[in-house]
Amino acid sequence: MIKQHDFLAFSLANPVNAQAHMQTYNGFEAALLDTGVLKIEPKQEASVSLVLSAGIHGNETAPMELVNQILKDILDQALVCSVRLLIIFGNLPAANVGQRFTEINMNRLFSGAWKKEQGFEAERAGYIEQSIADFFESGPADALRLHYDLHTAIRGSKYPKFAVYPFLHDEAYSAEQLGFLEASGIQAILLSHQSTTTLSYFSSNQHQAQSFTVELGQVAGFGENDLTKLTAIDRTLRHLISAADLPKQEAKQIKIFQVIDMLKKDSEDYQLNIDDSFENFTGFEAGFTLSQSSVSNYVVQESGDALVFPNIKLPVGQRAGLMVREVALKELNQV
Template sequence: MMDLLQQTLAGSAPDVLNGETPWLRWYWRDEGIIEFIPRHETHQAVVVSAGLHGNETAPVEIVNQLVSQLLSGEKPLQPRLLVILGNPAALRTNQRYLRVDINRLFGGRWQRNEDCAEARRAWQLERALESFWQGTEAQTPRWHLDLHTAIRGSYHPRFGVLPFCQRPWPQDFMHWLSAAGLEALVFHRAPGGTFSHYSSEHFAAISCTLELGKAQPFGQNDLTQFAAAQQALASLLFGDALPPVAEEPRRYRVAQQITRHTAAFQLHMSGETLNFTAFPQGTLLAEDGEDRYYVQQAREYVLFPNPAVATGLRAGLMLVEDNAYNVALSAETVS
């Protein structure tokens, strides 16, 4: 039986490019990309991706375990499924990326970058999604779960980042995110270059970037810390029981983005600043030449602070807590 992770790390296609079990047929589509089609009629299509950043290995190990259960015939399959290990070259070297952050390149943004492994891979992944979604009927529910772990610690170790979307968020999707153990949900208010946003914008998929813990090298992950997320994925893919919701996640929306425009950029936060650290109104957050970033609301929370990003990229997001935001958006969209 093929091992998806080991085959991907080897950098070669398997000797056998397709196969079947009593429950499904599978097809190797490209490096680190495998499609599963259930034998029975299905009414959902799901993309599960992991490893866009090569140092975020726990989600890759979880996904590989689930894939192995499908390939062995141990488990049935409920939806049509595409599994993606996003950045094999970075996974092989345990680096976040080799040249460019691939999760800023989608929606054709890869064309603005010099020819490099991440730009070529982003193009391949866009084609893979297009081919997969074209094989489903327009009315078929489409979910894309992009699994990550964060570089730094967090007051909410497990959280989801939802792309800008003017459609209402389905209640079954929101419930699934809660059951997966997410402690917070962050709602973007502007388009971006992430993989989950690409699925949402171009293929009307219900998508989310899931941050499931702290990034660790292969072999150093305590997968028991990811039990709720793994059980929720097993529920979605195999039809296993969905874990109970321990607590509804807190909701945040993006209030402002801190962008590094020049080499003079300074982020006024320590390297130990946790995600969701709160700052009071008026705090100077960053300087970039004559530009200043201040906390504008009574209280804002930082997410993904990183002064070392390339010029032109996001060096942090500032959030406000707004537990009514999702409800208000859904009501506004439906009216």
């Protein structure tokens, strides 16, 4: 059904309304559910239900290429698939024009937020939610639910590979997942501090999945990515898929950051005192005035407090960045 098992090329060529289709392979069934959404169901009962999503932002191509290659190897029968697997390429119309989105940032539309919006991204977010719900609910009740939502960042980072751990509402962090992320080359974890409308929070909060937004370096166009920078996560994902098993390796070096403040663009003249080459997780000295506007300013509280996701090219009232502070890995409540 998919020429040369190149699902990414197929999806880019059919960016909306692909015809659903099912095909039986030796050992598994592959079901194309809709544009960019494909499910692999092994014939033997699987103990893991794994969602890999990429391209929720259309111009974040490296994770799409990574996932596409893994899927090609499964369809070529070069890689054994022992897990239930749902692959999602999120925003193909935006990918086709090299844009983050066409009308609305899709990663702000989950947990039902899409219902208040109109247009392609809203409709697609609703479909993606439904396909994830169906996928988890149709698997064995005791299967381990995992979801890695793969992205690349707009700007550079002191830690080019980092993950956002969705807000857990006081539940303990997974030591096994922290170990997996460290083995995957992830250098830092940002602990989210509140409910959000991201895709990873949706899977975590509504489907009890171990779920993460994973940032894998910087944005580049199709064919311009150096996938050798992603060999660690390529290896751990392939191991997970073929063995249905996570490495029994404890996290030791990964940096942990908690959110201490949210910066908000509170007027049209809001300014951040950083330059264009600013990298995520860069720290400041205590007393530095990081932002100012006609109605507020923000002074750094403790030396080392760092900024992530700065952005002021957005409407007044939206988030202009997150202030974070490092916490010791051993102080995290882990299970």
